[in-house]
Amino acid sequence: MKRLPSNRTPIEVTVDGKAIRAFLGETVAEAMLTSGINTFVRSLKYHRKRGPFCLEGSCEGCLVRINNEPNVQSCMVAVKDGMTIETQNGYPNVTHDVVSLTDRVFHKGMNHHTLMTRPKLLNDVTSAVVRKLAGLGEPPTMANVTEIASRQIETAALVIGYGRAGKKILPLLGKDAIAIEQKKIDDAPHNVITEASVIAYYEEENVFVAAAAHEVITVKADRVIIAMGCYQEAPVWPGSDLPGVFGIRAIATLLDRNVIPGQSIALPKHEPNLARKLKIQDVEVYEYDYLDVLRCEALGDGLRLITTDGSFDCDVVVAPPLWSAASGIGRQLGCQVSLSRDGYVIRVDDSGKTSVHNVVAVGSVTGYPSEFFAWDDVLPAIASSEAPRAYLPVRAPRTLMINSPKAFACRCEDVSTKDVLQTINDGYPDIEEIKRYTGFGTGPCQGKNCLTSVASQITALTGKRCPPFTCRPPLTPTSLGHFAALEDHDE
Numbered sequence: 001m002k003r004l005p006s007n008r009t010p011i012e013v014t015v016d017g018k019a020i021r022a023f024l025g026e027t028v029a030e031a032m033l034t035s036g037i038n039t040f041v042r043s044l045k046y047h048r049k050r051g052p053f054c055l056e057g058s059c060e061g062c063l064v065r066i067n068n069e070p071n072v073q074s075c076m077v078a079v080k081d082g083m084t085i086e087t088q089n090g091y092p093n094v095t096h097d098v099v100s101l102t103d104r105v106f107h108k109g110m111n112h113h114t115l116m117t118r119p120k121l122l123n124d125v126t127s128a129v130v131r132k133l134a135g136l137g138e139p140p141t142m143a144n145v146t147e148i149a150s151r152q153i154e155t156a157a158l159v160i161g162y163g164r165a166g167k168k169i170l171p172l173l174g175k176d177a178i179a180i181e182q183k184k185i186d187d188a189p190h191n192v193i194t195e196a197s198v199i200a201y202y203e204e205e206n207v208f209v210a211a212a213a214h215e216v217i218t219v220k221a222d223r224v225i226i227a228m229g230c231y232q233e234a235p236v237w238p239g240s241d242l243p244g245v246f247g248i249r250a251i252a253t254l255l256d257r258n259v260i261p262g263q264s265i266a267l268p269k270h271e272p273n274l275a276r277k278l279k280i281q282d283v284e285v286y287e288y289d290y291l292d293v294l295r296c297e298a299l300g301d302g303l304r305l306i307t308t309d310g311s312f313d314c315d316v317v318v319a320p321p322l323w324s325a326a327s328g329i330g331r332q333l334g335c336q337v338s339l340s341r342d343g344y345v346i347r348v349d350d351s352g353k354t355s356v357h358n359v360v361a362v363g364s365v366t367g368y369p370s371e372f373f374a375w376d377d378v379l380p381a382i383a384s385s386e387a388p389r390a391y392l393p394v395r396a397p398r399t400l401m402i403n404s405p406k407a408f409a410c411r412c413e414d415v416s417t418k419d420v421l422q423t424i425n426d427g428y429p430d431i432e433e434i435k436r437y438t439g440f441g442t443g444p445c446q447g448k449n450c451l452t453s454v455a456s457q458i459t460a461l462t463g464k465r466c467p468p469f470t471c472r473p474p475l476t477p478t479s480l481g482h483f484a485a486l487e488d489h490d491e
């Protein structure tokens with residue numbers, strides 16, 4: 001990846017002890033990628049190379065240790081001069097990791113339920129080794145624990161998410177309304193709290209909890225508007241987890257920030273705007289049909305995308321537009337959801353109301369394809385909850401997965417499509433059973449990258465409705481310091 005010249009202030013940070021140049025205003029992930037670092041972390045089970053996919057806080061690929069704090073999403077943290085960054089889970093390092101031999105030895109997959117369970121001596125030795133290797137990152141030392149403050153807010157209306165839908169609706173809700181947004185927004189109005197994630201809703205106290213870098217905020221609101229949009233799920237081809245495979249919005253973000261993602265890029269068809277922007281920068285673009293993809297392979301520093309139509313060697317593969325509604329907080333609130341091609345969308349009536357009193361949902365979290373969204377007509381109606389609107393039917397669930405030991409339905413826990421299909425065939429077609437048996441949905445992304453794929457698979461194979469698994473807090477990786485600050489606050 002290459003930065004275009006800019007007038008930003010250069011600084012220095014270290015990655016695994018080596019100094020690299022970064023620029024104020026960049027995220028840690030951006031600084032690492034533009035310094036030629038693609039592998040940030042090794043995966044949990046097979047120790048496969050992983051790198052950023054989404055660049056918006058919804059996957060597991062960019063976790064690093066920053067200033068001694070493990071498992072930080074580097075795409076959500078701005079670089080600071082002198083910052084110490086370490087890649088994670090590689091022995092001795094993420095570039096050359098001896099434990100990645102597991103990936104080769106178990107090329108047909110690994111069933112950890114029965115592997116080396118007998119005789120007892122072998123089981124004891126294996127268990128000891130696995131316990132040593134399990135987990136991600138080492139705890140921080142006390143000397144480096146960040147102080148987390150806490151505060152309370154009471155508001156007439158809380159908008160969760162300040163993307164397209166949130167921006168439209170917040171001004172309609174009066175001056176007492178506030179919005180909370182995960183991303184950094186330079187010109188956000190004073191009533192928008194940015195770089196803070198709503199991580200939980202606690203029913204007993206009727207409060208939302210949001211975590212920011214140095215504080216935890218509890219919010220009581222009379223009305224709630226969920227405008228969290230959707231995440232892009234990674235596709236489940238063999239090799240789609242390799243560093244260098246990025247989401248569409250990640251590539252658009254990099255271009256907006258004057259970073260050229262590569263000299264040659266494989267892009268899904270029907271993304272004319274992105275294709276045009278890349279071609280303006282002299283990037284060679286190969287447009288592929290994602291239904292034709294067979295697999296993706298590592299090739300030196302780049303990737304090879306293999307389709308039924310031929311193959312293409314490139315620096316970057318842009319993943320197809322598989323969206324998943326960010327309905328987690330709605331599910332914690334008890335809103336009814338429906339499984340669609342775009343994930344579990346929050347069901348709303350003609351005025352945007354959900355099944356929960358005083359909770360409204362707007363934008364793509366409701367399954368509205370944005371191209372049909374008649375914003376200016378619809379949003380005043382939602383705000384007043386009077387005029388009706390046409391509710392668009394959600395699209396059908398997705399198609400079947402490729403059965404492969406190295407196509408990962410859940411990247412966090414290295415759960416392959418073979419593991420999922422085997423579990424269904426073994427007579428456990430319930431999503432909670434599959435979660436418990438395979439561990440899918442239990443990693444740092446909390447199901448954002450796998451829930452829709454697995455649920456769609458279950459629906460396709462069984463023909464039955466598949467409610468989502470229970471969504472529990474926190475919705476995003478959260479430090480124990482935030483929970484401790486919450487406790488102090490209660491006292």
Ligand code: FES
Nearest residue numbers: 052055057059075
């Ligand atoms: S790249 Fe940072 S969470 Fe996905």
